[in-house]
Structure formats: structure tokens, C-alpha cells
Amino acid sequence: MVIQGVTLALVLALIAYLGSNAAYNLDRLGMMFGFDFLSSTAGFDISWSLIPYDPSMTYWRVFLVGITNTLVLAFNVILFGTIIGTVVGILRLSSNPLVALLARSYVEVVRNVPLLIQIIFWFTAVFSTLPPPRRGYALGDLFFLNNRGFYFPSPHSDVSFLWFAGAIVVFVGAAWLLYRKARATRFHQTGNRKVVRTGWFIWAVALVLACIIGNGFVEWSIPALDGFNLEGGQYVPVAFGAAFVAMTVYRSAAIAESVRAGMESIDRGQHEAARTIGFSRYQMLRLILIPQAIRAIIPPLANSWLVAVKDSSLAVAIGFPELVSVFMQTSINQTGRAIEIISMVMGFYILVSLIISYLLNQYNARVQYKVM
CATH class of the missing domain: 1.10.3720.10 (MetI-like)
Structure with a gap:
């Protein structure tokens, strides 16, 4: 405890010295912090x-x-x-x-x-x-x-960026939950990856449909x-x-x-x-x-x-x-x-x-x- 206390005191003293030195030089140059x-x-x-x-x-x-x-x-x-x-x-x-x-x-x-x-x-x-x-x-x-x-x-749209960001979060979150659910059930029990592949396929189709629908609100430059x-x-x-x-x-x-x-x-x-x-x-x-x-x-x-x-x-x-x-x-x-x-x-x-x-x-x- 004594060694730690001395070390802390030295560090604080160094910080105080550097601060006072900077304040003195700023004042000498007519500058404000x-x-x-x-x-x-x-x-x-x-x-x-x-x-x-x-x-x-x-x-x-x-x-x-x-x-x-x-x-x-x-x-x-x-x-x-x-x-x-x-x-x-x-x-x-x-x-x-x-x-x-x-x-x-x-x-x-x-x-x-x-x-x-x-x-x-x-x-x-x-x-x-x-x-x-x-x-x-x-x-x-x-x-x-x-x-x-x-x-x-580059895309340009009148739709708020928050809507696009929200949609991305929803799709990424859905993919993560789908993957966790598939692994926690059929995959870990049987080793069969068919459930995982089917879930990813459904998610990919939903993402493509969302992109097609959203394309109607986007203009490309x-x-x-x-x-x-x-x-x-x-x-x-x-x-x-x-x-x-x-x-x-x-x-x-x-x-x-x-x-x-x-x-x-x-x-x-x-x-x-x-x-x-x-x-x-x-x-x-x-x-x-x-x-x-x-x-x-x-x-x-x-x-x-x-x-x-x-x-x-x-x-x-x-x-x-x-x-x-x-x-x-x-x-x-x-x-x-x-x-x-x-x-x-x-x-x-x-x-x-x-x-x-x-x-x-x-x-x-x-x-x-x-x-x-």
C-alpha cells in the first residue's frame, strides 16, 4: 500500500507540474485553454x-x-x-x-x-x-x-437513413437468431446441417425481396x-x-x-x-x-x-x-x-x-x- 501510495503521489505531482507548465506558457503567449x-x-x-x-x-x-x-x-x-x-x-x-x-x-x-x-x-x-x-x-x-x-x-433516396439502418439491423438480427436456433436444436442433436441451410435460404430470399421492394424508393447516380x-x-x-x-x-x-x-x-x-x-x-x-x-x-x-x-x-x-x-x-x-x-x-x-x-x-x- 505504501509503494502504491507513493507511486500515485508521484504521478499526480507530474500531472500537476505539466499542467502548471502548460498554463504558464499559454499565459506568456497570450493564449487561453x-x-x-x-x-x-x-x-x-x-x-x-x-x-x-x-x-x-x-x-x-x-x-x-x-x-x-x-x-x-x-x-x-x-x-x-x-x-x-x-x-x-x-x-x-x-x-x-x-x-x-x-x-x-x-x-x-x-x-x-x-x-x-x-x-x-x-x-x-x-x-x-x-x-x-x-x-x-x-x-x-x-x-x-x-x-x-x-x-x-451511389444510391439516393427520400427515405430517411434511419429506416435503412433499421432494416439492416432487423435482417442481421433475424439471421443471427435463426442461426442460433437452428444450431441449438437439430444441428447439435443430429449433426444435420439441412435445417441451417434451409434457414439461410429463407433469409436470403427475404433479403432479395426486400432489396427489390426498396429499389422502388431509391434513385441511382x-x-x-x-x-x-x-x-x-x-x-x-x-x-x-x-x-x-x-x-x-x-x-x-x-x-x-x-x-x-x-x-x-x-x-x-x-x-x-x-x-x-x-x-x-x-x-x-x-x-x-x-x-x-x-x-x-x-x-x-x-x-x-x-x-x-x-x-x-x-x-x-x-x-x-x-x-x-x-x-x-x-x-x-x-x-x-x-x-x-x-x-x-x-x-x-x-x-x-x-x-x-x-x-x-x-x-x-x-x-x-x-x-x-
Whole structure:
């Protein structure tokens, strides 16, 4: 208790010293501490935003734009990086020596090249070399890829977004309940997956019908060439594409090593037993190996997800308008509120990290062996 009390006192003293030092320097410069600047007009444009924004909006809106762009990039990197990393990790254990060698070479090369260099490489050597809009790549006059970005049709509707969000929640919830019910009854009792497949088929038909009905309330904006650029639809800039590809490739290599280590932690007797009773390679992975390996994979996977969110700040090097770019650089230069802005950015990353850690720790606790 004495050691903890002394440690706490030292930490509080350090915080008090840093606070008084910051207050002294702000007073010496004639500046005030506060977040009132968030209601002021930003006055600068942002190259790409998923939510509506124009220069007449406030710095608070700039903060929201940066958060949205950062979360979209990080979510896609986590999703696709996990999928690719899982596949590569399994391929590393393939009995085919050529496949195993290719998977190992992928991991070793990608992991040993700094992420920032990979981002710059994909941006300068790949995406920036795409042809201009007039000579860009097109797929069915709906999707276009050029040196300004990837263009695709976007829906517009008079129906409130909340209705669409509610419908998605209902369908996802119905699918989850259907799956849980099917597994809790026939599947666990008999091992017959027919009930599960029938339920998924009914849900898919209902979803298709809902999309057909909802299409009557939606108008689609199709990209079309107008002058030297494409107008209409929606697009993602090449900076997003370069950051997404580089971060996904880099993160998938780390996840692949976690998957490989988790799979190799399982006793070889489990492999032999599965083959002995006639399991196919897919059945062995799905029913025997992965359910046991997941207990060793989750902890390092959680760290990879946390790092993926933080790595999104490196996209500032190629001009992608994420949180650090639009809020911790441009906004600081215009307002001079460095302490407030940096503390808000730090708070965002801490909050996201705590949420990811909590969710994965909860899942990790559920899949661990229970001591009776």
C-alpha cells in the first residue's frame, strides 16, 4: 500500500507540474485553454469525405470527418487483413512445399519492409501511374478506375437513413437468431446441417425481396465522363486505395504468423485423429483445428487490430484526409490550439483501442477452456 501510495503521489505531482507548465506558457503567449474554437468556421476544404462537409462548417465537423475517414480505412484494413492473413497462415502449413514456400515468402518479404515505405510505393508506383479519366479503366459503364480514384454508382433516396439502418439491423438480427436456433436444436442433436441451410435460404430470399421492394424508393447516380473528369456517383481517392492495399498487405502478414503459431500449438495427434476418422482437410480445419487454435490466436490478433487503427495515421504521408491530416495538422496551423487538438486525437485513439480490446477480450474469455 505504501509503494502504491507513493507511486500515485508521484504521478499526480507530474500531472500537476505539466499542467502548471502548460498554463504558464499559454499565459506568456497570450493564449487561453479551451474548446470554444470547435464552434468556429473552419474555412478550408477537405478533398474527400463520406459525410457532408464544406468550408463553412465548424472545426467540430472537421473532427467528425477525420474520425469517419479514419474508421472507414481501419475497418476495411482489419476486415480484409484478417481474411487474407487467415488464409495465408493456413497455407503456410500446407503439405504442398511450393504453396508453403510462397506463403512463407509473402510473410517474410512484407513483414520486413516498413509500412510507410509500402504506402509510398503503392501510391507512387501503382495508383499514381493509372491513366487519366478519359483513358481510365471501365467496367460496364458503371465502375471506373483512373488516377483520381475509383468511381461507382451511389444510391439516393427520400427515405430517411434511419429506416435503412433499421432494416439492416432487423435482417442481421433475424439471421443471427435463426442461426442460433437452428444450431441449438437439430444441428447439435443430429449433426444435420439441412435445417441451417434451409434457414439461410429463407433469409436470403427475404433479403432479395426486400432489396427489390426498396429499389422502388431509391434513385441511382451513375458516374459519367464530363469534360476532363467523371461526374455523378461516388468515388474513393487513389490515396485511400494505396493506404488500404499497403496496410492490408502488411497487417495480413502479421496476422498470418499469429494464425500459423496458433495452428502449430495444437498437438499433432489431433491432426492424425481427424484423418483417421475420415475428415477432409476442410472438415479438419473447421471442426477440429480452428476451434482449438482460436484460443491462441485471439490475443495477438487483438494487438494486430489495435495497431491497424493506429497505423491509419501514416496515410497522412500520401495526402489521405484522415484524422491526423485534417485535424492535427491543418486545424492546428489555423487555430494554434495544439494542446486541445492533440488531446482530442489522443482521446479518440484511446477510446477506439479500449473498445476493440474489450470486445476481443470478451470473446477470448468465452472461447477459453473453463476449469470446473
